[in-house]
Amino acid sequence: MKSPFDLSGKSAVVTGASTGIGRAVTLALASAGADILLVDHSKKEDTAKEVQALGRKAAVIAVDLDNMESVRKVADKAMVEFGKIDILVNNAGIIRRNPIVDFTEKDWDDVMAVNAKAVFFLAQAAARDMIKRKSGKIINIASLLSFQGGILVPSYAASKGAVAQVTKAMANELAQHGINVNAIAPGYIETNNTKSLREDPVRFKAILDRIPAARWGKPEDLQGAVVFLASSASDYVNGHVLAVDGGWLAR
Numbered sequence: 001m002k003s004p005f006d007l008s009g010k011s012a013v014v015t016g017a018s019t020g021i022g023r024a025v026t027l028a029l030a031s032a033g034a035d036i037l038l039v040d041h042s043k044k045e046d047t048a049k050e051v052q053a054l055g056r057k058a059a060v061i062a063v064d065l066d067n068m069e070s071v072r073k074v075a076d077k078a079m080v081e082f083g084k085i086d087i088l089v090n091n092a093g094i095i096r097r098n099p100i101v102d103f104t105e106k107d108w109d110d111v112m113a114v115n116a117k118a119v120f121f122l123a124q125a126a127a128r129d130m131i132k133r134k135s136g137k138i139i140n141i142a143s144l145l146s147f148q149g150g151i152l153v154p155s156y157a158a159s160k161g162a163v164a165q166v167t168k169a170m171a172n173e174l175a176q177h178g179i180n181v182n183a184i185a186p187g188y189i190e191t192n193n194t195k196s197l198r199e200d201p202v203r204f205k206a207i208l209d210r211i212p213a214a215r216w217g218k219p220e221d222l223q224g225a226v227v228f229l230a231s232s233a234s235d236y237v238n239g240h241v242l243a244v245d246g247g248w249l250a251r
């Protein structure tokens with residue numbers, strides 16, 4: 001019997017694919033059988049080579065996802081390389097830390113552009129292709145700050161709240177077309193995104209003390225959830241925000 005987690009013959013687009021959570025997700029999808037278009041800020045070949053070493057096809061595109069032209073380029077590149085988008089993982093994201101009273105318009109706009117606007121419009125572009133084939137999986141990377149307000153990161157919290165809501169809004173319209181739209185909310189994961197938190201001993205300990213699993217997460221902790229949501233194992237899962245957080249939200 002074919003495994004419900006098998007992704008052979010599928011093509012996936014992963015944004016922010018070369019580092020952190022994006023790299024782990026890319027390698028998990030490739031291990032399960034998918035070919036990957038890796039989307040990054042600047043051209044990086046290392047993760048693409050790892051995908052090829054797993055026997056899968058890898059294509060790369062370098063774009064800044066802060067504008068609509070880049071979103072169109074990514075969708076076009078996926079069609080040129082693979083002729084279809086079966087799986088989209090909207091992973092690229094940025095964070096700006098500053099007190100509310102000092103927070104700048106730029107720190108608001110930059111974060112919303114990449115974390116919220118590009119997520120929606122890339123999902124829209126993928127959905128237009130998926131609707132034709134009545135099949136597809138869209139996975140948005142949300143955050144604990146889709147549920148909580150966080151500290152010093154108002155635009156990040158707003159953008160991740162938007163990711164959760166857009167996930168549900170898109171799921172409601174697209175489920176009838178055989179498209180599953182879901183999100184993963186990672187807990188505190190050891191990546192570049194959390195470097196400054198991990199370097200602050202007070203914040204590091206405060207966070208660690210609240211995690212029931214008693215450890216920070218690693219990018220690899222997201223691999224099972226993404227393969228599940230990308231595969232037929234999740235065909236009746238729609239509009240869900242799956243926390244992979246060592247129990248943080250349960251506390």
Ligand code: NAP
Pocket residue numbers: 015016017018019020021022039040041042063064065066090091092093094114141142143144185186187188189190191192193194
């Ligand atoms: P990361 O190591 O900083 O990786 C972010 C990725 O996004 C990088 O590949 C980065 O490319 C890419 N990226 C950023 N801005 C971009 C842009 N304008 N255009 C194209 N690519 C861009 O962070 P991460 O922790 O793996 O984050 C991945 C996702 O998980 C993000 O959406 C983040 O918000 C979310 N998340 C992370 C955590 C955590 O604890 N780490 C928790 C919850 C949610 P460059 O490196 O070239 O800039």
